[in-house]
Amino acid sequence: MKDPSETLSSDAIKNVLDELEAQSSHRIEKVSDNVQLETLRIEYLGRKARLSLVLSSLGSLDKEERGSAGERANRLRRQIEEAIRQKAESLKGSAKKEGVDFTLPGVRRERGVTHPITATIREIARIFETLNFEWVAGREIETEFYNFTALNIPDDHPSRDSFDTFFTQGGNLLRSQTSTVQIRVMEKRKPPLRIIAPGRVYRPDTVDASHSFMFHQIEGLMVDDRTTFADLKGVIHLFLRALFGKDSKIRFRPHFFPFTEPSVEVDVSCFICRAKGCSVCGQKGWLEVMGAGSVDPAVFQAVGYDPKKVQGFAFGLGVERICMLKHGINDIRLFYENDLRFLKQFA
Ligand code: DAH
Numbered sequence: 185m186k187d188p189s190e191t192l193s194s195d196a197i198k199n200v201l202d203e204l205e206a207q208s209s210h211r212i213e214k215v216s217d218n219v220q221l222e223t224l225r226i227e228y229l230g231r232k233a234r235l236s237l238v239l240s241s242l243g244s245l246d247k248e249e250r251g252s253a254g255e256r257a258n259r260l261r262r263q264i265e266e267a268i269r270q271k272a273e274s275l276k277g278s279a280k281k282e283g284v285d286f287t288l289p290g291v292r293r294e295r296g297v298t299h300p301i302t303a304t305i306r307e308i309a310r311i312f313e314t315l316n317f318e319w320v321a322g323r324e325i326e327t328e329f330y331n332f333t334a335l336n337i338p339d340d341h342p343s344r345d346s347f348d349t350f351f352t353q354g355g356n357l358l359r360s361q362t363s364t365v366q367i368r369v370m371e372k373r374k375p376p377l378r379i380i381a382p383g384r385v386y387r388p389d390t391v392d393a394s395h396s397f398m399f400h401q402i403e404g405l406m407v408d409d410r411t412t413f414a415d416l417k418g419v420i421h422l423f424l425r426a427l428f429g430k431d432s433k434i435r436f437r438p439h440f441f442p443f444t445e446p447s448v449e450v451d452v453s454c455f456i457c458r459a460k461g462c463s464v465c466g467q468k469g470w471l472e473v474m475g476a477g478s479v480d481p482a483v484f485q486a487v488g489y490d491p492k493k494v495q496g497f498a499f500g501l502g503v504e505r506i507c508m509l510k511h512g513i514n515d516i517r518l519f520y521e522n523d524l525r526f527l528k529q530f531a
Contacts, residue, residue, distance in 0.1 A: 192241040197253050200234045204260055212267040221271055228264045235261055297531040301400055301519055304507040305382045308402055311426045315419060317378045317404065322365035324384055325356050330364040334486035335443040350386050350397075358386035362403035363443060366479075366498060369405070370487035375494050376408035382503065393515040400503035405479070407489075407496030413446070413478050416497035420476060424452045427506070433459065435470060444477025444498055456512075464509065471509055474501035 192200065208228055215221045228235060238257050242250050279285060298306075309319050331337075332344055342348060343360065350358040365381035381403040389395040406415065417436065425432050433453035441447040451472050454465035461467040476499035481491030504516050511530075513519075518526050 190237065190240075191244050192237055194245055194249055194253075197238050197241060197245070197257075200238050201253070201256055201260060204228070204235060204264070208260070208264050209267050212264070212271050215271055215275075218272070218275055221268065221275065225268050229261070229268075235264070295531075297527060299519075299527065300507050300511065300513075300530045301503055303530060304503050304510070305400065305402065308423075308427065308501075308503075308506070309380060309382065311423050312380045312404065315378070315422070317380045317406070320365060320369055320379045320381050322359070322362060322368055322381055322383055324359055324386070325352065326359040326364050327356055330367050331357055331359050331361065334367040334483065335363050336480050336482040336486070337442045341442070347388065350388055359383075360387050361385055361500065362401040363498070363500060365403050366405045366443075366483070367487055370407070370484075370489060375489070375496070377496070378406045380404045391517065393517065396504070396516050396520065398520075399516070402501050402503060404499045405496065406498075407479065407494055409494055411496045413497065416476060416478065416499070419497075420450055420474070420499065424450070424473065428452050428455045428510075439475065439477075441475055441477055443480050443483050444475075445480045447475065447477035450474045450476055450499075464512070473506060473509075474499055476500070 212221070212224055215224060227233060230236070235257060238253070239261075242254050242257070245253060313319075328344070331349070332341065337343065349360050352358070362381050362383050362385060365379070365383070369377065369379055369381075382400065384398055385401050386398050389397060391397060406419070421434050424434050432455060435451040435453075436448040437451065439447045439449040449472055451470040453459040454462060454469050454471050456462050456464050457469065459465075459469035461469050465471050476497065479496045479498050484491040484494060504519060507513065507519075508516065
């Protein structure tokens with residue numbers, strides 16, 4: 185026997201159906217998560233839902249009324265079921281889109297690594313730090329005076345040509361060497377001085393495996409009243425052995441630079457083939473790594489030092505070259521392409 189108190193009258197059935205028709209699809213549409221949706225599903229379609237009550241009350245209506253109300257109630261039920269199914273589907277879709285699948289492991293933030301050029305600069309700076317050299321910074325936009333004139337580079341020197349240096353419209357230039365920093369520091373300070381100056385330099389070279397329009401150099405300078413060429417040799421021996429291994433042999437070859445006199449190019453014995461000859465050293469057994477020399481008196485004069493009272497040495501090296509040698513890198517362009525497959529190898 186059915187409990188008559190659980191049976192709806194014909195008017196009540198109509199009211200329930202009117203209300204469900206007016207509200208259900210709107211309420212389902214507004215739902216924003218699966219919990220709310222399940223609550224609504226139970227409210228509309230559960231055993232105790234008013235729609236279930238409507239369906240079970242149909243039997244008490246006249247035949248005619250029963251037909252139309254029953255049809256309406258069943259249509260509404262299908263509509264609600266379909267609306268809930270679609271909503272569940274769309275919630276699943278947006279969860280995927282926003283990546284809110286709480287069963288997935290968290291997003292791991294990768295640790296950055298130091299760029300190999302920065303790492304090489306720091307490694308070299310640490311060696312000079314042990315010798316009491318101070319790291320100073322210069323500027324990348326310079327005047328002809330600091331890049332050439334004060335460094336005793338004559339007006340007709342080919343490096344001053346617009347094809348060998350980037351000039352700005354205002355008559356300045358992008359420095360083509362870090363030797364500029366020697367001048368900037370000596371102008372401001374009195375000896376004794378021991379500095380290194382790492383930084384970028386620019387040259388309009390065609391980019392290939394061993395050339396870039398921008399690369400890094402480290403300049404070094406030591407000045408006081410008694411620094412000699414022997415000190416230069418001692419410092420460079422110490423530096424190169426710290427960098428390339430304590431068994432390295434070092435060779436000084438006479439060379440010419442306008443800002444040093446005498447000048448040398450410095451070679452280190454090839455640490456790959458142990459000076460036997462290989463493709464990296466071009467079968468020579470030696471690797472050319474830096475330029476150096478005793479500071480030319482003309483440079484001291486340009487900064488207002490008395491060349492009779494002070495003496496010193498300077499050196500310059502290319503950071504990319506050192507880094508390429510140390511790590512067996514065969515293309516300079518790899519440093520600037522931001523390719524993580526390359527950079528991650530230096531972690
Ligand atoms: N400035 C030179 C260059 O760019 C490198 C260099 C050589 C610097 C000898 C020096 C030096 O201070 O003494 O090629």
